[in-house]
Structures are given as structure tokens and as C-alpha cells.
Amino acid sequence: MTMSAQIKSKQQTRIVVVGNGMVGHHFVEQLIQHNANVAQDGQAIHICVLSAEPRLAYDRVHLSEYFSGKTAEELALTTPQYYQQNQVEFKLDAAVVDIDKQAKTVTTVQGEVLAYDKLVLATGSFPFVPPIPGNDQAHCLVYRTIEDLEAINHAAQVSKVGVVVGGGLLGLEAANALKQAGLQTHVVEFAPQLMAVQVDEGGGRLLRSKIEALGVQVHTQKATQNIEKGDSCRYKMCFADGSNLETDMILFSAGIRPQDALARQFDIAIGERGGIKVDNYCQTSAQDIYAIGECALWNNFIFGLVAPGYTMARVAATHILGGDLSFLGADMSTKLKLMGVEVGSIGDAHARQAGALSYIYENQPQGLYKKIVVDATKQKLLGAVLVGDTSDYDTLLQYALNGIDLPEFPESLILPAGSEGKPGLGADALPSTATICSCHNVSKGDIIAAFDNGACSVGDIKSCTKASSGCGGCSALLKSVCDSELSKRGVEVKKDICEHFAYSRQELFHLVKVGHIKTFDSLLEKHGHGLGCEICKPAAASILASVWNEFILKPDHVSLQDTNDTYLGNMQKDGTYSIIPRIAGGEITPDKLIVLGQVGKKYNLYTKITGGQRIDLFGARVDQLPEIWEILINAGFETGHAYAKSLRTVKSCVGSTWCRFGVQDSVGQAIDLENRYKGLRAPHKIKFAVSGCTRECAEAQSKDIGVIATENGWNLYVCGNGGMKPRHADLFATDLDSATLVKYIDRILMFYVRTADRLQRTSVWLENLEGGLDYLKQVVIEDSLGLVEALEKQMQLVVDSYQCEWRTAIESQASRKRFRQFVNSDKVDSNIVFVQERQQIRPATEAEKQSYLQQADIKTSEVV
Amino acid sequence: MTKTANWMTVCQTSDLVDNSGVCALINEQQVALFKLSVREQVQLFAISNWDPIGKANVLYRGLLTSVGETITVASPLYKQRYSLATGQCLDADEIAVRVYPIRIEQQLVQIQIDK
Ligand code: SRM
Ligand SMILES: Cc1cc2nc3c(=O)[nH]c(=O)nc-3n(C[C@H](O)[C@H](O)[C@H](O)COP(=O)(O)OP(=O)(O)OC[C@H]3O[C@@H](n4cnc5c(N)ncnc54)[C@H](O)[C@@H]3O)c2cc1C
Ligand code: SF4
Ligand code: FES
Numbered sequence: 001m002t003m004s005a006q007i008k009s010k011q012q013t014r015i016v017v018v019g020n021g022m023v024g025h026h027f028v029e030q031l032i033q034h035n036a037n038v039a040q041d042g043q044a045i046h047i048c049v050l051s052a053e054p055r056l057a058y059d060r061v062h063l064s065e066y067f068s069g070k071t072a073e074e075l076a077l078t079t080p081q082y083y084q085q086n087q088v089e090f091k092l093d094a095a096v097v098d099i100d101k102q103a104k105t106v107t108t109v110q111g112e113v114l115a116y117d118k119l120v121l122a123t124g125s126f127p128f129v130p131p132i133p134g135n136d137q138a139h140c141l142v143y144r145t146i147e148d149l150e151a152i153n154h155a156a157q158v159s160k161v162g163v164v165v166g167g168g169l170l171g172l173e174a175a176n177a178l179k180q181a182g183l184q185t186h187v188v189e190f191a192p193q194l195m196a197v198q199v200d201e202g203g204g205r206l207l208r209s210k211i212e213a214l215g216v217q218v219h220t221q222k223a224t225q226n227i228e229k230g231d232s233c234r235y236k237m238c239f240a241d242g243s244n245l246e247t248d249m250i251l252f253s254a255g256i257r258p259q260d261a262l263a264r265q266f267d268i269a270i271g272e273r274g275g276i277k278v279d280n281y282c283q284t285s286a287q288d289i290y291a292i293g294e295c296a297l298w299n300n301f302i303f304g305l306v307a308p309g310y311t312m313a314r315v316a317a318t319h320i321l322g323g324d325l326s327f328l329g330a331d332m333s334t335k336l337k338l339m340g341v342e343v344g345s346i347g348d349a350h351a352r353q354a355g356a357l358s359y360i361y362e363n364q365p366q367g368l369y370k371k372i373v374v375d376a377t378k379q380k381l382l383g384a385v386l387v388g389d390t391s392d393y394d395t396l397l398q399y400a401l402n403g404i405d406l407p408e409f410p411e412s413l414i415l416p417a418g419s420e421g422k423p424g425l426g427a428d429a430l431p432s433t434a435t436i437c438s439c440h441n442v443s444k445g446d447i448i449a450a451f452d453n454g455a456c457s458v459g460d461i462k463s464c465t466k467a468s469s470g471c472g473g474c475s476a477l478l479k480s481v482c483d484s485e486l487s488k489r490g491v492e493v494k495k496d497i498c499e500h501f502a503y504s505r506q507e508l509f510h511l512v513k514v515g516h517i518k519t520f521d522s523l524l525e526k527h528g529h530g531l532g533c534e535i536c537k538p539a540a541a542s543i544l545a546s547v548w549n550e551f552i553l554k555p556d557h558v559s560l561q562d563t564n565d566t567y568l569g570n571m572q573k574d575g576t577y578s579i580i581p582r583i584a585g586g587e588i589t590p591d592k593l594i595v596l597g598q599v600g601k602k603y604n605l606y607t608k609i610t611g612g613q614r615i616d617l618f619g620a621r622v623d624q625l626p627e628i629w630e631i632l633i634n635a636g637f638e639t640g641h642a643y644a645k646s647l648r649t650v651k652s653c654v655g656s657t658w659c660r661f662g663v664q665d666s667v668g669q670a671i672d673l674e675n676r677y678k679g680l681r682a683p684h685k686i687k688f689a690v691s692g693c694t695r696e697c698a699e700a701q702s703k704d705i706g707v708i709a710t711e712n713g714w715n716l717y718v719c720g721n722g723g724m725k726p727r728h729a730d731l732f733a734t735d736l737d738s739a740t741l742v743k744y745i746d747r748i749l750m751f752y753v754r755t756a757d758r759l760q761r762t763s764v765w766l767e768n769l770e771g772g773l774d775y776l777k778q779v780v781i782e783d784s785l786g787l788v789e790a791l792e793k794q795m796q797l798v799v800d801s802y803q804c805e806w807r808t809a810i811e812s813q814a815s816r817k818r819f820r821q822f823v824n825s826d827k828v829d830s831n832i833v834f835v836q837e838r839q840q841i842r843p844a845t846e847a848e849k850q851s852y853l854q855q856a857d858i859k860t861s862e863v864v
Numbered sequence: 865m866t867k868t869a870n871w872m873t874v875c876q877t878s879d880l881v882d883n884s885g886v887c888a889l890i891n892e893q894q895v896a897l898f899k900l901s902v903r904e905q906v907q908l909f910a911i912s913n914w915d916p917i918g919k920a921n922v923l924y925r926g927l928l929t930s931v932g933e934t935i936t937v938a939s940p941l942y943k944q945r946y947s948l949a950t951g952q953c954l955d956a957d958e959i960a961v962r963v964y965p966i967r968i969e970q971q972l973v974q975i976q977i978d979k
């Protein structure tokens with residue numbers, strides 16, 4: 001190191017950041033970015049982070065996901081390694097307790113003294129606990145940190161009833177957490193309605209009814225006066241109106257207060273009602289001290305959202321580095337999903353501005369409430385409230401933020417799309433200053449610039465601008481802006497399934513059904529070009545099967561099938577096949593088990609129990625398949641469709657017949673369901689399970705269709721998934737009788753078959769379905785599309801035309817001919833070689849094969 | 865198997881399957897035979913049956929596809945596509961499979977194969 005560099009590094013600017021919450025961390029990231037840009041040249045800034053928590057920054061916005069299984073590691077926004085790699089000094093459990101403005105030092109609770117050139121307060125806020133006598137007892141908790149959540153978990157384990165005090169945004173999230181923990185849940189609110197800040201009275205009414213329908217009891221206009229010992233529960237809450245409520249635990253979520261203790265103590269200006277006062281550069285009244293995030297008071301306003309905090313972080317970092325950026329307020333619009341209820345609020349939701357006019361659309365049967373607030377001239381949108389359906393949120397927000405002129409009849413923006421159609425606001429209509437992602441402050445102009453600099457997909461845009469990597473609320477809008485930019489640049493944004501058809505899977509389905517198309521050739525002739533490929537051929541085969549359900553090896557269809565479907569088995573690595581007969585519900589007689597054993601023995605097949613409660617026989621050569629299946633079919637087996645994108649298995653537990661806890665016959669139900677839906681070709685495979693009681697031994701909640709017995713019938717769960725990206729199924733309907741259960745499943749599956757993309761499991765389909773679970777319920781239960789009769793009819797057609805494909809295949813000489821290795825010889829494939837392991841065969845490795853082949857006269861076909 | 869010049873008869877045309885493949889064993893070599901039949905127009909192709917990536921004798925069980933103007937078969941194991949005219953693998957430049965001349969003489973399918 002040269003002399004001058006050493007001197008410079010001594011003079012390195014030292015920045016101390018107090019608090020490592022979301023905003024503090026975002027600030028640190030700005031500086032890391034700066035240091036990376038200036039590299040070694042001495043202008044690098046020294047960063048020191050002091051965190052009062054025992055860990056580095058995590059995603060508080062998604063904190064509630066902790067209850068649905070996210071771990072602290074998964075919520076983390078950074079790691080100690082990342083900070084170390086970037087020379088960020090940090091201390092944990094190091095709350096700052098003293099600021100010496102003269103000496104320019106801070107002292108931590110551990111007594112450590114640190115010097116700063118610039119000090120940044122990012123201390124966030126703390127939950128407000130109303131001063132109610134008895135509020136400090138063991139099971140009275142708050143909801144802000146990971147430690148809080150751990151405490152809530154513990155309390156929930158020893159509680160039956162829980163109350164959330166406060167019916168705002170966070171209160172409802174907290175209520176959801178208690179509900180998920182299995183508690184009888186109440187929300188107690190002081191105001192006459194829920195979410196009074198964001199939502200008007202009409203919206204609040206609907207929100208309340210929706211939340212009560214989920215089993216959460218809402219008590220409004222209740223002021224808690226005292227928390228005493230309960231009679232039936234741990235505590236009793238006494239209200240001002242004389243009523244009371246018993247509960248085992250209480251969660252306070254009655255608002256937040258800025259964490260301004262340091263400012264109060266060390267003489268930095270604060271607002272009348274708290275909050276560290278800052279100017280447009282986020283500077284406090286004290287020299288070289290900044291405040292950002294939820295502790296900062298700007299223009300007499302605290303911003304309780306993460307996006308404005310991020311903007312402050314960028315402003316303060318820029319100011320410290322000598323740049324020019326100012327904070328000029330922020331939009332507080334929000335869109336969220338609370339307990340599955342969609343809520344959106346934009347701008348002046350309460351129509352408070354002078355002359356403001358409202359349009360309201362309420363649809364009680366469907367549970368929708370939409371309101372827009374416009375200015376007196378009906379030219380500009382001032383605000384909006386959406387409950388039950390937020391699909392219009394992005395469009396409305398852009399009208400409000402960018403002052404775009406409203407259409408002649410503004411109400412058309414929220415009325416259901418009728419014959420007129422809704423005047424959508426295309427991405428093109430947005431000015432380039434329009435903010436697309438408010439979390440990371442990405443405008444349409446930034447996105448265009450990124451495309452100019454070589455980005456060529458939504459993915460590229462996400463990684464270079466960070467858009468959509470915060471709260472995720474902007475993802476739909478981001479996609480439409482990217483799509484429109486890409487198509488302007490001549491990049492086709494295609495939903496087409498492949499080069500041979502300019503249609504999506506849904507469109508092809510429609511063409512097949514409406515046009516009465518029964519073969520791939522006529523589909524290609526009428527709507528496609530070329531020969532087809534490994535994408536469109538199997539997709540078309542699947543659609544043709546869903547609609548007409550003809551034998552898939554009919555000459556018209558045989559050349560379309562994926563190899564597994566052509567040979568009615570799954571091809572293994574060496575070109576042999578597996579054989580999985582159907583064992584509906586996992587129930588099998590000893591006689592049938594013996595047949596499987598005999599077949600396995602006779603053909604020397606590797607035998608294994610699958611994860612789907614049935615038996616797999618591996619290592620059959622293609623030419624052996626027909627005779628093996630002939631034996632199986634004569635013994636009463638049928639194909640298990642393990643090779644097909646169709647119903648696989650309906651897993652069962654033993655149920656009420658044997659199990660002392662079972663409340664319904666789960667095995668019988670599983671067998672009935674499996675027999676009904678076997679052979680249904682779908683966009684992807686479908687799995688079911690039926691459990692006989694809530695202990696859920698069949699793991700139904702991880703299946704596409706899950707059924708769990710109750711005292712009164714069956715609970716239906718939908719769209720679960722194991723596999724690569726597990727998803728818990730959603731509760732769809734409760735206490736159904738068997739006939740209704742089947743009716744709903746018919747409708748759900750046929751709707752899925754009609755509308756899903758190619759190779760899209762039900763879990764992904766639901767997540768992409770606009771309106772989500774509620775929408776699906778409307779379609780299936782309330783028949784909002786007038787479709788259920790057609791869906792049931794279609795399913796009945798498939799059920800009635802079921803055939804065991806293996807039976808049809810072996811009965812036809814022409815089909816059997818397909819199962820030959822050679823057209824001109826009865827020899828077998830000499831490359832199929834097995835060795836023994838654990839008393840069964842397995843495919844030989846390449847090396848093992850080499851050594852066999854070298855042994856001169858061995859006829860390889862006989863090697864086993 | 866009868867030999868005419870060095871064309872060898874492999875099977876009857878009726879042994880082929882429209883828009884799909886079958887396999888023949890000739891001098892211990894496995895050859896995949898494909899028949900493309902689009903609007904009465906028939907084209908035949910013969911390539912080695914060995915999938916050099918999946919390392920198994922399976923190419924005849926692949927799907928017939930087209931990529932632009934190129935007619936290909938997609939391996940049933942890991943889906944790499946091979947040009948039926950040249951044997952070139954479209955998904956890996958350095959890989960190609962052998963192709964054989966093929967024709968029909970009096971309802972008999974014949975290919976040219978050395979040794
Ligand atoms: C045989 C079996 C493993 C076993 O020995 O237990 C198996 C074997 C295969 N699975 Fe599976 N899966 C088997 C149960 C499962 C399960 C467990 C279950 O069904 O309860 C799962 C997770 C549950 C789920 O699907 O939600 C499972 C999730 C997958 C996935 C991931 C799917 C996803 O949505 O993420 C694939 C890949 C795919 O489908 O694209 C897959 C694909 C495969 C394939 C087809 C891979 C392939 O192309 O070769 C395997 C072929 C099997 C064969 O040759 O017969 N297998 N697979 C099981 C057959 C069950 C049966 O009786 O039919
Ligand atoms: C459950 C929940 C859900 C939310 N959902 C949303 C949402 O959907 N959208 C949205 O925009 N916002 C949401 N928010 C709000 C959002 O999390 C906050 O706006 C954001 O976290 C504020 O960041 P911050 O860094 O200012 O404060 P914080 O994240 O609170 O961080 C402040 C940190 O400073 C520490 N600290 C305090 N005093 C000291 C001291 N003296 N010395 C050292 N360290 C100190 C604290 O311990 C804390 O770690 C939610 C909040 C919660 C709790
Ligand atoms: S987990 Fe993978 S390797 Fe095992 S059976 Fe399933 S797909 Fe095959
Ligand atoms: S607006 Fe939150 S991620 Fe874009």
C-alpha cells in the first residue's frame with residue numbers, strides 16, 4: 001500500500017447505520033453498490049451496521065409466511081457472509097443507547113463506542129399497546145419480529161381461543177395466523193368498521209362479512225377497559241359497553257409508533273405526536289444525522305409501508321454521496337390478500353377532497369365491492385376501493401398516479417365486462433415516467449432503457465432493475481409493459497404452443513371442441529402448418545382424448561403419442577419399460593398380489609412398491625409387454641395409466657372400517673373416485689387422496705384433489721402438489737355428501753382440463769387463475785359462468801367411454817404388432833443387460849456391459 | 865434377407881407405420897425406419913437406432929417432428945432431435961447418428977448398408 005492511499009483510507013468516510021430492518025438494509029445496499037462502482041480508489045465508504053435484533057435484516061412484509069412454514073433463513077434479506085464480503089462491519093444485539101453529537105460517536109448497549117462521520121437512524125417503529133390494565137400478562141403479545149412470532153406460536157399451543165385487538169391491515173394478518181394455528185379467533189376493533197384507513201364503509205361491510213364467513217368473529221366499536229382473569233378461558237376482556245369476551249391469548253395490533261427514543265433523548269427534533277423530523281433529503285435537525293424508514297416524520301407524515309422507506313434510503317444515500325435526489329412524499333395505495341380476500345385501496349379512498357364524486361358497484365351475491373372517486377370534472381381519478389376482486393387495481397392505480405384522462409363513462413372501469421367490453425389501459429398508454437414497481441422505484445422509462453441496453457425478457461428486466469422483487473404486487477403490470485415493449489421491438493410475445501400452431505392450449509381445446517375435430521391431421525390442416533412436433537403432438541393427443549376419449553392407439557392417434565403413451569408404459573434408462581397395474585385406493589387381494597409375484601418371477605422383473613400405493617414391475621422389454629399384460633388382464637388387473645398425463649392414483653388410508661379413529665369409509669370412497677376418473681386425459685397428471693379423519697394419514701392436502709372425512713361427510717381440498725414445488729391444497733368446501741363431492745370434482749377437473757396450459761399441474765393453474773380460489777368457487781359452486789352443466793356432461797362422456805387401453809391393445813393384432821423390437825427378427829436388443837443386486841435385477845452400467853461383451857461367446861440376450 | 869446390388873431388403877411396406885418408426889436388425893446393426901406420410905405424399909428415412917446420448921437402442925420409438933423445414937425424430941429418452949435426412953443432432957453440434965439410403969422396390973423396403 002502506498003503512503004497516500006494509507007492516509008486516504010484513514011480519512012475514509014465512516015457511516016454508522018442504527019437499525020438493520022428492511023429500510024436500513026436497503027440503505028446499506030445502496031452504499032455497497034457505490035463501493036463496487038468506485039472499487040479501490042479510496043473513495044470507498046466504511047459502513048458499520050448496528051442491529052438491535054439477534055439477526056440481520058429480514059423480510060417483515062412477508063413475516064406472516066413464517067406461520068405457513070417459511071423459516072427465518074428463508075425470510076432473511078441478507079447474510080453475514082454477504083456483509084463480510086462487502087466489507088460491511090456489523091454487530092448484532094447491539095442496540096444504540098447513546099449518541100454524542102459533539103464527539104460524533106454512538107455507544108451500544110454492550111458499551112462499545114463507535115465514531116461516525118454520518119449517522120443514519122433507521123430504527124423503524126414498534127407496536128402500540130393500548131394502556132389497558134392487565135395488558136402486560138404472559139399471553140398478551142405483539143406482532144412485529146421473528147421473536148414475536150415464536151412467542152405467538154408457543155402461546156397458541158396452549159390456547160384454544162385468541163383475540164386480536166385492532167382490525168387494520170396487520171390485525172387481520174395476525175388474525176389469519178391465529179386461525180391457521182387452529183384457534184377460535186376474534187378481532188376486536190374500536191372503530192365501526194375494519195381497515196378504516198384504507199377502505200370506506202361499504203367496502204368495510206363486505207370485508208367483514210367475508211372474514212366472518214371464514215370463521216373469524218368480528219366485534220366493532222368495542223373499547224377494551226380491562227383484562228382480568230377469565231372463567232372459561234385464561235383471560236376475560238371487559239369492554240366499555242359492559243359486554244366481555246373470554247380468551248386464552250391476546251395479540252395487540254392497534255397501530256405502530258415511530259421508534260424515536262434516541263432522538264427524544266439526545267435532542268433531535270421530533271413531531272408533536274412522535275417521529276424524527278426530516279427534510280426532503282432525510283436530514284434530521286442535527287448535523288450529519290439522517291433518519292429513514294418508519295421512524296422518520298416527513299411533512300408531518302409517517303409512512304408505514306416499505307416502498308416509501310426504500311425511497312428514503314436511496315435519497316439519504318445519494319445525499320451523503322453528494323448527489324441530488326429528494327423525497328417528495330409517496331403513494332400509500334395498497335393491494336393485498338387477507339385470508340384469501342382481495343382488498344385494494346388507492347389514493348383518496350374516502351372521497352374527502354372537495355368536490356370529489358364517487359361511482360360504486362356492489363354485487364352482493366358474488367361478494368364484490370368496487371368504488372372509484374373522481375374529481376368534480378370527472379376527468380381524473382382520485383381514489384378507489386376494491387374488495388373481493390382487485391383485478392382492476394393496476395389499471396386504476398396508473399390512472400391515479402399519472403393523471404391520465406378518464407374515459408367518457410368512468411364507471412365502465414369498474415362495471416363487469418359486458419357486451420361493451422372494458423376500456424383496458426394498455427401498457428402503451430402509460431407515460432414513461434409511470435412508476436411500475438414502487439418497491440424498487442422502477443419506472444416504465446427504466447424498463448425501456450434496460451431493453452435498449454440488451455435485456456430481452458421479463459426475467460432479464462427483473463434481474464437488472466429488481467422490479468417485482470419486493471412485495472411482488474407489480475408483477476402483472478410489469479409483464480404487460482415488458483410484453484408490449486418486446487413486441488414493439490419485433491420480438492413476438494407468443495402464447496402459441498409451438499411453431500406449428502399459432503394458438504395457446506386453451507384455444508386449441510376450443511377449436512377441437514367447437515369444430516368437431518377428431519384427428520391431429522385435420523387439426524393441422526385447418527389450423528396449423530408443418531408436421532407438428534414433440535410439443536404440439538402430445539398436447540393435441542391429450543386434448544383429443546379429453547374431448548372425444550377415443551382409443552389412444554387408434555391409427556389416427558398413434559403417431560401423436562409421447563413414447564410412454566405409445567407403448568403404454570414408462571420407458572426406463574435402458575429402453576425397457578415399467579409395468580404398473582391399477583390398484584385402486586391401494587386395496588389389493590392376496591390372490592392378486594400372488595399374480596404380481598408370479599409375473600415378476602416369470603419375467604424376472606425388478607419389483608418395488610411405489611410412492612403411490614401400488615406395485616411397479618421394472619425391466620420388461622418392449623416385446624414382452626403384450627404377453628405380460630395379457631396375464632395381468634386375465635387375472636383382473638387393468639392399466640394404471642402411470643405413463644399418462646391423466647389420473648394416477650387415489651391414495652387412501654384405512655378409514656372407519658378398521659381404524660378406531662376413522663369417521664368415514666375412506667377406502668371405499670377412494671376406490672369409487674379412482675374408478676370414476678381413471679383414464680381422464682388432462683394437461684398434466686392428477687393425483688387424489690382420501691383420509692378417513694383429520695389425522696390425514698393419506699396426505700390428502702398434498703394432492704390435486706384431497707378429500708378428508710368429517711363427522712358429517714367430506715371436506716374437499718383442491719390444487720395441492722408434492723413434487724418439485726410443494727403446495728398445500730386449499731379448502732374448497734366442507735361437509736359434502738358423496739354425490740355433491742363427485743359433482744364438484746367433475747366440475748373442477750373439467751374446468752381445469754379446459755383452461756389449463758400444457759403441462760400445468762392444478763397447483764400452478766390455480767395460482768395463475770385470475771381471481772384464484774374464490775373465482776373457482778364461483779364457477780363451480782355458484783355457477784357464475786353458467787358452465788356447470790356442460791362440464792358435468794363432458795365428464796360423464798369421458799367416464800362412460802372409459803376403456804382399459806391395455807385390454808384394447810392386446811385384443812388387436814395390429815396394435816400388438818407395434819410391440820416388436822425388430823420387424824425382421826425375433827432377436828432381442830443386445831444392449832439390454834442386467835446384473836443382480838439385492839436379489840433382483842438392475843440395468844448394468846456401461847462399464848459392466850463392456851466387461852460382459854468382452855467375454856467372447858456369451859449371447860448377450862441371455863445374460864441376466 | 866436378399867441382396868440386390870448392395871441394396872438389402874428389410875421388410876414389407878406394410879410393416880412400416882404411418883408417421884412413426886419401426887426397427888430392423890441387419891448384420892447385427894439396429895436401423896430405425898421411418899415413414900412420413902402427409903396428404904398421400906410418402907417419404908422414407910433410415911437412421912441408426914442407437915441413441916448416443918441416452919445410450920440405448922430406442923430412436924425408432926421417438927416422435928416424428930419438424931423444425932422449420934427439417935424433418936426430425938425426438939429421442940424418447942431425453943428428447944434431443946435428430947435430422948432424419950442427415951443424422952445431425954439439432955441440440956448438440958458434435959453429435960450425429962448414421963443415416964442409410966432407403967427405397968421401396970415392389971412393395972419391399974430396402975436399404976443400403978455396407979458389410
Ligand atoms: C414409480 C414412482 C417412484 C417410486 O418408485 O415410488 C415415480 C416415478 C416417476 N415419477 Fe414420480 N413417481 C412416483 C410417485 C411420485 C409422487 C408421490 C405420489 O404420487 O404420492 C410424487 C409427488 C407428488 C406429486 O406429484 O404431487 C411424484 C412426483 C413426480 C414429478 C414432479 C411433479 C411436480 O408437479 O412437481 C415428476 C416429473 C413430472 O411429472 O414432470 C415425476 C415423474 C416421474 C417419472 C415419470 C420420471 C420419468 O419420466 O421417468 C418416473 C417414472 C416412473 C416409471 O417409470 O414407472 N414424479 N412422483 C412413483 C409412482 C407412483 C405410482 O404408483 O404411480
Ligand atoms: C406483519 C407485517 C406485515 C407488513 N406488511 C406490509 C406490506 O404488505 N406492505 C408494506 O409496504 N409494508 C408492510 N409492513 C410494514 C413494513 O414491514 C415496514 O414498513 C418496514 O419494515 C419498515 O422498515 P424499517 O427499516 O423502517 O423498520 P424495521 O423493519 O422495523 O427495522 C427497524 C430495526 O431497527 C432496530 N432498532 C430499533 N431501535 C434501535 C436501536 N436503538 N439500535 C439499534 N437498532 C434499533 C429494530 O430492532 C429493527 O430491527 C408490514 C409489517 C409487518 C410487521
Ligand atoms: S424421484 Fe426422480 S429418480 Fe426417483 S422415481 Fe421420481 S423421477 Fe425417478
Ligand atoms: S411494487 Fe413491490 S415489488 Fe414491485
